[in-house]
Amino acid sequence: MQDSVAPQTAGSRPGVPSRLRGEQSNLLAAKRRVRDWPAAWLLITPVLILFGIAVVFPLIDTIRLSFFDIKGLAKPKFIGVGNYVKLFTDPAFRNTLLTTLTFTISTTIISVGLGWMLAMVSAFAPRQTLPFRVMIFAAFGISEAVAGYMWIGILRPDAGGLLNAVIGLFQPGFAQPWLGDPRTALWVLIIAASWGGVGLPLMLCFASVQSIPKTLFEAAYIDGANHWQVMRNIMMPLSLPGVRVAVFINLLGALRAFDIIYILTGGGPVRSTETVGYFMYRESMTQFKLGYGAAATVVLLVAVLVVSIPAIIQRTAGAR
């Protein structure tokens, strides 16, 4: 892929400021552009092949498969929107939609709400609170699978579970099977997922608060504002960009959640903790209803796209 040497002229030396090179270099640049092709394709071909196999093909194929009835190894049968009709009449799936909504919104509110509050509180003493911020952020560095395992220990149904033991201090003999009871399983799952989720909003919002000009705070304090007023009127509004990013990341993360559900509850008891992202796994990979699972995946995809519209518009506009 040898590129022929561009003709050298005195005006096009690298040391010479670009304004002196003027039109001549524009001409050269135009010529060069044509010759960029082969190199460009050489550099991006491996990426395009892998991206094609891992992203483009699965995306198109998932949509295609969602119109077929596929059971195990039998020949797929085209059934149009049959899978979708079945999905929305399936009480299990409708329950799954509700679970997904509850899980996604609750984990986002808890993670971002708590992370934001803690970020603003710690901004009053950034250095002293650093070790504690790291402790909270560390939970974000633990994979969902391991986090799920840790929470099993806390939620054990007997007195060996920390949660039962703590409640047992006030109510002796308390033993709630947190994960075995459909009324509590989803909520403890939400708490466990939020535990890992607080770290990122905390860091993002903290960075957001730190970037507020110091003179603003000085002026507020000189005018006699107290900490609460500073937090309410300066920090909260001016850290909103960080909050917005954190909300988006948490929504996306919650919609695609799988690992923590798999480890902690396996979708149970009686399918009470199945989100759409887990439902598609169960239907396609354990029940081998690939078409049905694909249709559920498309529903998940639509939810993800709706949430991502602002981000996609922003990225597309910024792609130069």
Add this chain to the structure above:
Amino acid sequence: MIGRAPRWPTIVLGVFGFIWIIPIIGIVMTSIRPLAETSRGWWRIDSFTLTLSAWQRVWEAYPLAPAFVTTAILAVLATVGTMLLTPAAAYAFHFLKFPFRRLLLIIIINAFVLPQQVVIIPLFQLWRELGLIDNFLAVLIPYIGLSFAWSIFLVKNFLEDFPTEVVEASRIDGAGPLQTFWYIVLPNSLSSVFATGILQFLWTWNALLLPLLYLRTNVPLPVILARVNGTYELNWDLQSVAAIVTTVVPLVVFLIFQRQFAAGAETRTGAKD
């Protein structure tokens, strides 16, 4: 902030910080005390014995050592693949002109919103037809392919601040696009390439869903943890060791590079899947 920092923020953060690490303390305590002592709660200190018995027995009980090797191989290969291919493509997208450049770029950088669930059915069928189930390629290809959705965006963003004059100058001096990439752009954008590598390493080390579906014999640590956890034996001590072994490497990497991670996560999003 202004004047002397008040004390209450430290107290509030301190309380939350300690609550936050309770689950971590829990598995560490469970792993270093005899099961008889911790079965009624690892926090009980009516009798306290330190033992490494679980740490010694676990290697016999579960295939942790081979899983550790598998995890490391998969994570390193996927990380190297992403680190090699991403800067090349990001350079081409940023500095070179070619047909469909903007269209391809828009498709790739917006794919970051896609959940992993989208790949599992089509790739499961494809790998079954190609006989790739239980082959490392079955997970490496999606690991690397999916990473481009965020890694190219991250490196290209970095290149936006790269001085165009330097690139222009090298081109005018007669360097071709490949030479310019190799000698000028790549050596000067290593920080963004390494940031990409760290994110990819953490993600692939922690991956559960894809290896769970596409690998059978040599499986990485998160899959072992899931299997162990699914059994109803009360081996809290052994299981805790397995959990610690699974998470210790990525946690240390994460804590060392936490600053880059907070910054990178904005582009990575859904960083924990």
